[in-house]
Amino acid sequence: MTLQFSLVSAAPETVDSPCVVVGVYENGLLTSAAARIDGAAGGVIKRQVESGDINGKAGSVTVLFAPEGISAKRVLVVGLGAQKSFDAARFQKVNIEAARALGKLPLDNAASWLTELDVPGHDTAWRVRTAALAADYAAYRYTATVKPRDQGKPALTMLAFAAADDAHAGLDQARGIAEGVRFARELANLPPNICTPAYIAEQAQAFADAHDKVSCRVLDHVEMEKLGFGSLLAVGRGSANKPKLIALEYRGGAEGDKPYAFVGKGITFDTGGISLKPGPGMDEMKFDMGGAAGVLGGFVSAVKMGLPLNLVCVVPSAENMPDGDSYRPGDVLTSLSGQTIEVLNTDAEGRLILCDALTWTAQTFQPVSIIDAATLTGACVIALGKHASGLMSKHDDLAAELLAAGETTLDRAWRLPLWDDYQVQLESGFADMANIGGKSAGAITAGCFLSRFTDGQRWAHLDIAGTAWDEGRKGGSTGRPVALLAQWLIDRSEK
Structure with a gap:
C-alpha cells in the first residue's frame, strides 16, 4: 500500500501527532523546527545534545517520548551531519532514515519538518517530493510470497510534510x-x-x-x-x-x-x-x-x-x-x-x-x-x-x-x-x-x-x-x- 501524503503549515510544537520529525546538525546546531520544539519543551533536545545522546551524525535517530509542553506524543530527532556540506543526497538519506525509524514505531501517522531544511539549488516543491519519495521507498515491504510480519502492530500509512500550499505540485508528482x-x-x-x-x-x-x-x-x-x-x-x-x-x-x-x-x-x-x-x-x-x-x-x-x-x-x-x-x-x-x-x-x-x-x-x-x-x-x-x-x-x-x-x-x-x-x-x-x-x-x-x-x-x-x-x-x-x-x-x- 502506497503511503498517503499531505502538507502541514502549523508550528511543530502545536501539532497533535503521534510523532513529529525534526533535525539537528553536527555540533549541536538545531534547525528552526527543532529549536521551537526545544523551547516549548524546556530544553529537552539541547540536554540530549549536551549529554552526547544526540550527536547530529547524518542519519542517526533519537526518539524522545512525550516531552511536556508540546502536543505531539513523540519527537524523532534526525542527525543531519555538517551544515556546510549539506546537499541533495544527504537530504534524501536523512529522509529515508527518518522513515525507517518511523516504520519501527507503533504509529500510523506522523509529521515531518525536514522539508524546511535548506538544500542548495532546490525549492520547496523539490524538497517535499524528494522527502515523500524517500519515505515511500523506506516504507515499501514485499509481502506477495511472505507471511505478514508484525501483525496487529499499527503501520505508518500517513505522513505530513511542513510546507506552504505552493508545494502541492511536488506532492502530486511524488x-x-x-x-x-x-x-x-x-x-x-x-x-x-x-x-x-x-x-x-x-x-x-x-x-x-x-x-x-x-x-x-x-x-x-x-x-x-x-x-x-x-x-x-x-x-x-x-x-x-x-x-x-x-x-x-x-x-x-x-x-x-x-x-x-x-x-x-x-x-x-x-x-x-x-x-x-x-x-x-x-x-x-x-x-x-x-x-x-x-x-x-x-x-x-x-x-x-x-x-x-x-x-x-x-x-x-x-x-x-x-x-x-x-x-x-x-x-x-x-x-x-x-x-x-x-x-x-x-x-x-x-x-x-x-x-x-x-x-x-x-x-x-x-x-x-x-x-x-x-x-x-x-x-x-x-x-x-x-x-x-x-x-x-x-x-x-x-x-x-x-x-x-x-x-x-x-x-x-x-x-x-x-x-x-x-x-x-x-x-x-x-x-x-x-x-x-x-x-x-x-x-x-x-x-x-x-x-x-x-x-x-x-x-x-x-x-x-x-x-x-x-x-x-x-x-x-x-x-x-x-x-x-x-x-x-x-x-x-x-x-
Whole structure:
C-alpha cells in the first residue's frame, strides 16, 4: 500500500501527532523546527545534545517520548551531519532514515519538518517530493510470497510534510512517481515461477483495463514468428514459458502527436542458456527483467501524473533456459531488421531481444525519442558500481536531458562513449555482426550493438545492471530508473 501524503503549515510544537520529525546538525546546531520544539519543551533536545545522546551524525535517530509542553506524543530527532556540506543526497538519506525509524514505531501517522531544511539549488516543491519519495521507498515491504510480519502492530500509512500550499505540485508528482516505483519493485521482486512473460503481459493488460487513455497489445510467439522476430524468439526457444511482446500506449497528449517511447529488457529468468552462468548468485537473475519493470514503472508514473503527452512502453519478454531446442553459440540469427547476428555467447541475450523490440517500436510508432533500459552487462557494474546507471547515446541533447533528470531525482546516470571506434569489436566472419565484442569495453560494445538497430532514431540506452537491485539474500529491487524516466517525461511535458 502506497503511503498517503499531505502538507502541514502549523508550528511543530502545536501539532497533535503521534510523532513529529525534526533535525539537528553536527555540533549541536538545531534547525528552526527543532529549536521551537526545544523551547516549548524546556530544553529537552539541547540536554540530549549536551549529554552526547544526540550527536547530529547524518542519519542517526533519537526518539524522545512525550516531552511536556508540546502536543505531539513523540519527537524523532534526525542527525543531519555538517551544515556546510549539506546537499541533495544527504537530504534524501536523512529522509529515508527518518522513515525507517518511523516504520519501527507503533504509529500510523506522523509529521515531518525536514522539508524546511535548506538544500542548495532546490525549492520547496523539490524538497517535499524528494522527502515523500524517500519515505515511500523506506516504507515499501514485499509481502506477495511472505507471511505478514508484525501483525496487529499499527503501520505508518500517513505522513505530513511542513510546507506552504505552493508545494502541492511536488506532492502530486511524488504520488505518481511513488506508484510507478512500487509497481516496478513489486514486479521485479516476484519469483520467476510467478513473474513469467505471460504474467507481465497480464499485469500490463490489467493496468490498461483500469485506466482511461491506456491500451495494451500483446504479441505471442506465433504472431512474432510471422512478423520475423528471429532474434527475440531464438532467446526464448528453450523455455516452456513462451516469449511475449507487450506494448502499452498512453494517449495523454494531442491526437496526432508522435509519442515518446520506452523499451525495457524483460528476461524473467536468465540461466545464461547453453553458455550457462555459475550457480552461486543465479537466483538474482530473476531481476534480469529490471529494465522491463523500470520502463513499466515509468509508464505508470506518467499515467498517474496525467502528463499531457503520448507515450508507448514496449517490453520484449522471454526466459533464457538451456534445453534441447535452445539456441547455441555459433548460431546465426536473422533479426526483425533483416540484419544477421552470429551468437558467440547465449548469455548476451538481452541485446538480442531488445534489437527486435527497438526495430518494431520504431517502425510501428515513429516515436519522437526512444529510451531503452536494461540490466545488460556485468561490465557496467564493474565500471560504475551500484551508484550510477550507464548512459549511452549518439545524441548529445538527449543524453544531457537524461543526465539532468537523473541529477534532479538523485537517480543518477553517467555517460559512456558510443564512438564508432568500438564497432569493429562486433565484426563477424559469418554474419553482419556478432552479439558480443570481447572482454574490453563490454558495456559500450553492447550499446554499439543496439545502436545498429536505431538508425534514424533519437535514441538513448540505459544500462541498469548495477542499479536495478541490491545484492544479497535480503536484497531487492530498487525501482530504478523509474524516477529518472518520470522526471524526463515531466521535463518534456513542461516545454
